[in-house]
Amino acid sequence: MSPENQIQTPEIEVFEQHRRPSGLGEELRALLTLAIPVVLSELGWMTMTIVDLIMVGRLGPGAIGAVGLGNAIYYAPSLFGIGLLLGLDTLVSQSWGAHRFDDCHRSLAQGMYIAMAFTPLLMLSMLAAQRIFTGHGVDPAVAHLTRSYVLILNWGTFPLLVYGGFRRYLQGVGRVRPVTFALISANLVNLAGNWIFIYGHFGMPALGVRGSALSTVFARVYMAAVLVYAAWAHESERGHALFEHWPAPEPERLRALLKLGLPAASQVVLEVAAFGAATVMASHLTPIALATHEIVLSCAAYTYMVPLGISAAAAVAVGHAIGAGNAARARRAGLLAIGLGAGFMALMAVLFLTIPRPILHIWTRDPHVVALGAHILAIVAGFQIFDGIQTVSTGALRGLGETRFPMLMNLTAYWLMGLPLGAVLCFELKWGLSGLWTGLTLSLITIAVWLCARWVRDSGKSLAAIPAAG
Numbered sequence: 524m525s526p527e528n529q530i531q532t533p534e535i536e537v538f539e540q541h542r543r544p545s546g547l548g549e550e551l552r553a554l555l556t557l558a559i560p561v562v563l564s565e566l567g568w569m570t571m572t573i574v575d576l577i578m579v580g581r582l583g584p585g586a587i588g589a590v591g592l593g594n595a596i597y598y599a600p601s602l603f604g605i606g607l608l609l610g611l612d613t614l615v616s617q618s619w620g621a622h623r624f625d626d627c628h629r630s631l632a633q634g635m636y637i638a639m640a641f642t643p644l645l646m647l648s649m650l651a652a653q654r655i656f657t658g659h660g661v662d663p664a665v666a667h668l669t670r671s672y673v674l675i676l677n678w679g680t681f682p683l684l685v686y687g688g689f690r691r692y693l694q695g696v697g698r699v700r701p702v703t704f705a706l707i708s709a710n711l712v713n714l715a716g717n718w719i720f721i722y723g724h725f726g727m728p729a730l731g732v733r734g735s736a737l738s739t740v741f742a743r744v745y746m747a748a749v750l751v752y753a754a755w756a757h758e759s760e761r762g763h764a765l766f767e768h769w770p771a772p773e774p775e776r777l778r779a780l781l782k783l784g785l786p787a788a789s790q791v792v793l794e795v796a797a798f799g800a801a802t803v804m805a806s807h808l809t810p811i812a813l814a815t816h817e818i819v820l821s822c823a824a825y826t827y828m829v830p831l832g833i834s835a836a837a838a839v840a841v842g843h844a845i846g847a848g849n850a851a852r853a854r855r856a857g858l859l860a861i862g863l864g865a866g867f868m869a870l871m872a873v874l875f876l877t878i879p880r881p882i883l884h885i886w887t888r889d890p891h892v893v894a895l896g897a898h899i900l901a902i903v904a905g906f907q908i909f910d911g912i913q914t915v916s917t918g919a920l921r922g923l924g925e926t927r928f929p930m931l932m933n934l935t936a937y938w939l940m941g942l943p944l945g946a947v948l949c950f951e952l953k954w955g956l957s958g959l960w961t962g963l964t965l966s967l968i969t970i971a972v973w974l975c976a977r978w979v980r981d982s983g984k985s986l987a988a989i990p991a992a993g
Contacts, residue, residue: 547859550852554840554859560699562832564690567706569828571713571742573821575735578717580886584814586732587886589668591817592806593736595799596656596669597676599792600648604641604680605687606788608634610780612838613924615695620846624696628758631692632770633777637784638684649677656803662810668732675736679743686743689750693757694839701753705746713742783926790917790930797937797966801959804946812956815895818886819960823903823910826871830864830911834918837861841922854982857919861912861975868911875904899960906964909971916974923981932973941966 572594579586611634618626653673657666690702716738723729730737758765798820805816837860844853874882879897887893917929945962948954954961 547855550855551859554836554856554863557694557697557699557839558833558836558860558863560703561694561835562829564699564702564706565828565832565835566825567703567710569821569825570710571706571739573825574710574714574717575739576817576821577886578714578721579732579735582721582731584810584889584892585662585664586668587817588662588665588806588810588813589672589732590735591813591820592657592665592802593653593669593672593676593732595802596652597649597673599796599799600645600652601680601683602795603788603792604638604645604684606791607637607641607781607784608684608688608691609787609791609921609926610634610783611688611691611695612835612918612921613783613842613926614776614779615692616839616842616922617846617924619696620843621848622846624761625763627692627696628763628765628768629770629773629776630780631688631754633773633780634688634691635685636772636777637780638681638688642681642684646677646680649673649680662806665806665810665813672732672736675733676739679740682740682743682747685747686750689747689754692754693750694835695842696757697839697843698753698757701750705749705753708749709742709746712745713738716741783921783924786926786930787921790926790933793930793933793937797933797942797963800942801945801963804949804959805956808949808955811889811891812895814887814889815892815899816956816959818883818892819896819899819903821886822875822882822900826868826907827910827914829867830914833860833864833867834915837915837918838922841919845923850982853922857916857922857978857982860919861915861978864911864915865908866911868907872904872907875900875907895956899956902957902960902964906967909968913967913971913974916971916978919978920974920981925977925981928977929970929974932970936966936969936973937963940969 575590575594576587579590611630614630615627618624618630650673653670657669686705693699693702717735719725719727720730720734720737721732722734727734755765802813802816802820805813808816837857840856840860841853844850844856879900880893882900883893883896920926920929941962941964943962944965945959948958948961949956950958952958
C-alpha cells in the first residue's frame with residue numbers, strides 16, 4: 524500500500540463500500556445522505572433569487588419585472604461558466620471512487636484555471652446581452668432598471684465561478700455539508716444586504732433594484748470564501764495543504780474537463796436560455812403578464828431545485844460506483860435517483876393544482892396577477908413529473924461521463940419545438956402567457972422521455988462492460 528493510501532484510511536473504507544454489493548435500502552440511504560444536503564443547497568440558491576423578488580416587490584411590478592428580466596439576461600452566460608465546471612462531477616467522483624485522491628485536487632485546480640480564463644469573456648457577453656434584450660419593445664422604465672441591475676450583478680461573476688468549482692470538488696469527494704452551510708448562511712447575508720441597500724438603512728442610500736444586485740454580489744463573495752475554506756480544511760485533514768501543493772496547468776486534464784464541460788455548459792445554457800427567451804417574449808406582453816410570468820417561473824424554479832439537487836447527488840453516486848468498478852450499483856443509484864425526483868415533483872404538481880392562490884400570495888396580492896398566475900400554475904403542474912425525470916437523468920448520465928446527448932436533446936426540444944410553438948400560440952393565436960408555457964411543457968415532456976431512455980440504455984452498456992463487484 525502506498526503512503527498516500529495509508530493516510531486515507533477513512534476514505535479507503537468508503538471506497539471499499541462502493542465496491543461491495545449492498546441492499547436497496549442501504550443504497551437509498553447512501554443516496555439520500557448525498558442528496559439531502561445538496562437539495563438544501565439548491566433550495567438555498569433559489570431562495571436568494573426569490574428573496575430578491577420579494578424584497579423589491581414593494582417597489583412595484585416594474586421592479587419585479589426588471590429583476591426577473593435582469594436575472595434572465597445574466598444567468599445564461601454565468602451558468603455557461605458554471606456549466607464548464609460540471610466535468611468536475613465526473614472526474615472528481617470517478618477519481619475518488621477509484622481511490623485516486625490526488626487526482627481530485629488536480630482536477631479542481633484545472634477547473635479554477637478554466638474559471639479565470641472564461642470570466643472576462645462572460646462579463647463582456649453580459650454587457651452586450653443586457654443592451655440587446657432591453658431594447659425595442661420593452662417598457663422603457665423596466666429597461667432602465669434592468670440595465671442598472673445587470674451592470675452591478677456582473678461583478679459577482681468570478682466569485683460565482685469559484686463557488687461553482689469548489690462546490691463540485693467538495694460534492695465529488697463526499698463533503699456536501701459545507702455547501703449546504705454556505706448557501707443557507709448566504710441567504711442571511713443576502714437578506715440583510717437587500718434590507719440595507721434597497722431601502723437605505725444604516726446610513727446607506729436607497730438604491731432600489733441596484734441595491735438588490737449589490738447584495739447578491741456580496742453574498743457570492745461570501746459563498747466562495749466559505750467553500751474555499753472548506754476545501755482547504757479537507758485537504759489539511761489528509762496532510763495535503765491546498766495552496767502549498769497547488770498544481771500547475773495540465774493541458775491533458777484541461778482538455779478532459781472541457782470535453783465534458785462544454786456540452787454540459789451548452790445544455791445548461793440551452794435550458795436556462797429557453798426560459799430566458801420565454802421571459803423576453805413575456806416582456807412584450809403587458810406588465811401584469813410579465814410580473815405573473817416571473818412569479819410563476821420562480822415557483823417552477825423553486826420546485827426544480829429539489830430534483831436538481833438529486834441530480835447532483837446522482838452524478839456523484841454513479842461516478843463513485845463507476846470509479847470503484849461497480850456498474851450494477853451505478854445503475855441502481857441512477858434509477859433510485861430518477862424515482863425520487865419524479866416522486867417529489869408529483870407532490871408539487873398536486874400543490875400547484877390545489878392551492879395556487881396561497882402560493883402566489885407569497886409574492887403579491889395583486890388580483891390580476893393572482894388570477895392569471897393560478898391559470899399558469901395549472902399548466903406548470905402538467906410538466907412537474909417530467910421536469911424531475913429529465914433533470915435527474917441528466918445528472919446520472921453525467922456520472923457516466925455522458926454530457927453531449929442531453930445538450931442535443933435540449934437544443935432540439937426547446938429551440939426547435941417548444942419555443943417556436945409557444946411563440947405561435949402566444950402571439951399568432953393570441954393565447955398570451957398560456958401559449959408560452961404550453962410550448963415549454965411540450966419541451967420538458969419530450970426531453971424527459973429521451974433522457975430516461977438514454978440512461979436505461981447507457982447504464983445497461985456499462986453493466987455489460989464492467990462486471991458487478993462480487
